[in-house]
Amino acid sequence: MRKKTTRSVFAAACAALAVTAAACGTTSENSGTAQPQDPRQNCGGPDGKYTIGMSQANLAEPYRVRMDEDIRKAAGEVPQFEEVQFSDASKDNAKQVSDVEAFLTKQVDLLMISPNEAAPLTDVVRKAYNSGTPVVLLDRKVDGDAFTTYIGADNVAIGRQAGEYFKNTVLPQGGKIVEIRGLSGSTPAAERHQGFEEGIAGSKIEIVGEADGEWERSVGQEKMDALLKSHPDVQAVFSQNDPMAEGAYLAAEAAGRAEQLKFVGIDGLPIEAGGIKAVEQGRLQATNLYPTGGAEAVEAAKQILVDCQPPEKQQTLPSELITKENAGEVYARLNQG
Amino acid sequence: MSEQTHEAEASPSAPEPPRGRSRREWAETLFRFQSFFGLVAVFIAAIVLSPRGDDGQILFLTSDNLFNIVRAVSEIGIIAVGLTFVILIGGIDLSVGSVLGLAAVGSAVLLVNDNFGVLIAALLVLLIGLIFGVLQGAAVALLGVQAFIVTLAGLNIARGLARMWSGGETVQISYGDGDGKAPMLFSLLGERTFGGVVPIPALIFAVVAVAAILFLRYSAYSRHLYAIGGNEKAARLSGVPVNRVKIVAFALSGFCAALAGIVHAGQLNAGSPNDGLAYELDGIAAVVVGGTSLAGGRGSVVGTIAGALLLGILNNILSLNSVDTDMQLLIKGLVIVAAAALQRLRPTA
Numbered sequence: 001m002r003k004k005t006t007r008s009v010f011a012a013a014c015a016a017l018a019v020t021a022a023a024c025g026t027t028s029e030n031s032g033t034a035q036p037q038d039p040r041q042n043c044g045g046p047d048g049k050y051t052i053g054m055s056q057a058n059l060a061e062p063y064r065v066r067m068d069e070d071i072r073k074a075a076g077e078v079p080q081f082e083e084v085q086f087s088d089a090s091k092d093n094a095k096q097v098s099d100v101e102a103f104l105t106k107q108v109d110l111l112m113i114s115p116n117e118a119a120p121l122t123d124v125v126r127k128a129y130n131s132g133t134p135v136v137l138l139d140r141k142v143d144g145d146a147f148t149t150y151i152g153a154d155n156v157a158i159g160r161q162a163g164e165y166f167k168n169t170v171l172p173q174g175g176k177i178v179e180i181r182g183l184s185g186s187t188p189a190a191e192r193h194q195g196f197e198e199g200i201a202g203s204k205i206e207i208v209g210e211a212d213g214e215w216e217r218s219v220g221q222e223k224m225d226a227l228l229k230s231h232p233d234v235q236a237v238f239s240q241n242d243p244m245a246e247g248a249y250l251a252a253e254a255a256g257r258a259e260q261l262k263f264v265g266i267d268g269l270p271i272e273a274g275g276i277k278a279v280e281q282g283r284l285q286a287t288n289l290y291p292t293g294g295a296e297a298v299e300a301a302k303q304i305l306v307d308c309q310p311p312e313k314q315q316t317l318p319s320e321l322i323t324k325e326n327a328g329e330v331y332a333r334l335n336q337g
Numbered sequence: 338m339s340e341q342t343h344e345a346e347a348s349p350s351a352p353e354p355p356r357g358r359s360r361r362e363w364a365e366t367l368f369r370f371q372s373f374f375g376l377v378a379v380f381i382a383a384i385v386l387s388p389r390g391d392d393g394q395i396l397f398l399t400s401d402n403l404f405n406i407v408r409a410v411s412e413i414g415i416i417a418v419g420l421t422f423v424i425l426i427g428g429i430d431l432s433v434g435s436v437l438g439l440a441a442v443g444s445a446v447l448l449v450n451d452n453f454g455v456l457i458a459a460l461l462v463l464l465i466g467l468i469f470g471v472l473q474g475a476a477v478a479l480l481g482v483q484a485f486i487v488t489l490a491g492l493n494i495a496r497g498l499a500r501m502w503s504g505g506e507t508v509q510i511s512y513g514d515g516d517g518k519a520p521m522l523f524s525l526l527g528e529r530t531f532g533g534v535v536p537i538p539a540l541i542f543a544v545v546a547v548a549a550i551l552f553l554r555y556s557a558y559s560r561h562l563y564a565i566g567g568n569e570k571a572a573r574l575s576g577v578p579v580n581r582v583k584i585v586a587f588a589l590s591g592f593c594a595a596l597a598g599i600v601h602a603g604q605l606n607a608g609s610p611n612d613g614l615a616y617e618l619d620g621i622a623a624v625v626v627g628g629t630s631l632a633g634g635r636g637s638v639v640g641t642i643a644g645a646l647l648l649g650i651l652n653n654i655l656s657l658n659s660v661d662t663d664m665q666l667l668i669k670g671l672v673i674v675a676a677a678a679l680q681r682l683r684p685t686a
Contacts, residue, residue: 059662085659086659086661087656087659087662088661088662090662091611091614092614093605093607093609093612094409094412094601094604094605094612097409097604097605098405098409098652098653098656099656101402101405101409102405102653102656102657105396105399105401105402105405105657106388106396106657107390107391107396117507117607117609118509119507119509119510119605119606119607120507120605120606120607120609122606123527123605123606143509184505185504185505185506185507
């Protein structure tokens with residue numbers, strides 16, 4: 001008897017849920033349309049005081065820590081920006097949705113976000129945009145066009161820049177190299193590889209081995225160990241980011257091969273443990289700057305809120321090649337202010 | 338029957354309690370509703386600490402914010418309800434976060450790549466969760482391997498399966514008709530009902546919670562759960578079908594984790610092989626804060642729900658006050674320790 005009661009109660013509850021869900025009109029936040037925003041509606045001019053919310057995907061990557069720091073520093077120089085509040089989603093899409101919702105509850109004047117992944121964050125970013133909050137996207141996009149402006153570097157172009165450096169400077173006669181890639185399945189890994197292939201096209205450079213280093217220094221080291229054993233005649237290493245390049249250097253050093261090999265990375269973080277210092281200290285032959293966009297995001301926020309001159313929908317950040325010649329100058333330039 | 342914290346004991350025909358309760362009875366009542374008092378305390382603290390809006394309203398209390406909290410805890414809440422069954426018998430289920438990921442990926446792949454209908458896809462995914470739970474339960478009950486070890490293996494296996502099934506990449510869910518689109522019905526999980534106020538995931542959490550409470554109150558199964566958690570040997574000797582009860586507990590846990598995974602995929606319009614990473618720990622935290630003992634035999638689903646809501650409110654109020662993530666983790670840890678310490682003070686039977 002008792003079991004029956006449970007079952008019928010359960011069934012009734014399910015039925016009730018189904019009916020309510022169907023009967024009460026659900027309002028659609030998933031309609032997928034961006035309501036056109038008058039770009040000047042949020043502008044309070046130079047006399048206003050503004051609060052900005054910045055939702056960061058994670059703070060496990062030094063690049064993102066630096067992005068937050070760049071934002072903090074640049075915002076400190078804009079007198080109208082009272083406060084920038086930061087949140088960290090720790091690589092969890094669901095947490096990042098909640099972070100953005102909390103910013104909306106707090107009625108921030110502008111939302112900056114570097115999404116963990118595009119699709120899961122699309123709805124909540126659209127909700128923010130459609131509720132009249134301007135949205136500045138950093139580094140990664142969301143689907144559709146419900147945002148005010150997107151600021152990011154071009155991974156294909158950076159890969160191409162790295163490839164051309166190999167073709168013209170590292171191995172002008174051609175030769176054998178290995179590629180250590182970022183996490184398989186991630187967009188930057190695919191794009192940096194594609195660009196690199198374009199860059200070395202028409203040369204005699206041959207990628208004889210490749211490995212997935214998951215963007216991590218320790219994994220890069222481990223994979224390079226194996227690559228050195230299977231391809232002892234390799235002459236240079238292209239790594240899709242600096243930490244993996246540093247890891248590969250350690251592996252080569254352990255094998256007594258570090259002096260003969262040349263290492264090139266991507267990122268060029270202007271911090272003590274970053275790629276620019278590694279180039280200065282001679283571990284890396286070169287790296288390719290992947291700018292954080294922090295300062296540019298604050299500039300865009302100023303254009304939206306203070307100057308009433310809304311920025312372009314899309315802003316591609318330029319990269320530059322960093323070698324021993326310009327490393328000191330670039331490091332100083334990125335850290336001034 | 339030894340003294341248990343058992344809601345089902347209070348039947349409507351119970352005699353009037355004698356006037357002037359002993360101090361111990363008061364203490365017992367206090368501890369039984371520990372998580373509820375905690376919830377009220379945190380709620381009041383949140384109101385006091387809430388930032389104010391431009392027009393002076395208490396932001397924490399806006400209906401939008403309150404429903405955001407329930408929406409945000411719904412997945413962990415559903416997981417924690419399932420976990421409660423396993424923890425009541427003195428077990429543990431570490432696989433729930435990975436099973437959530439597997440279910441999220443499964444939902445996405447079945448809907449988008451295989452063009453299944455919503456109902457069939459959901460049933461298949463729930464079945465996978467159920468079977469996963471049954472297998473783990475069987476390993477615990479029939480092979481006698483410790484639950485911690487079995488479900489630690491399960492955590493890795495489910496995560497591996499999630500990666501395989503998705504090809505290691507996030508499977509995006511876009512809605513519409515035709516190939517490579519999920520039916521619009523599934524997008525309901527990301528919607529709000531009752532005039533755009535109540536999030537559907539919160540409703541599902543409520544239904545799961547009510548169903549679990551009623552199930553524990555009206556079925557013989559719950560007495561078996563508490564009996565095994567209290568003293569497995571004695572339970573076995575008094576004719577409780579221990580193995581079956583254990584397998585059912587793990588099956589319910591797997592089922593709830595899979596349901597949470599479906600909700601996850603529907604809310605976020607994607608299934609990622611990394612979904613639900615470390616969610617089992619948040620689920621266990623909710624159960625512990627809810628006053629359920631990891632030793633088994635003590636606790637309740639009501640407590641777990643209160644525990645999940647308490648942690649959700651805590652996260653929310655810390656976010657509203659822009660407290661750093663590192664500090665948030667610290668405070669969350671202290672709350673868990675405090676809840677466990679309170680349990681130690683409890684008068685034992």
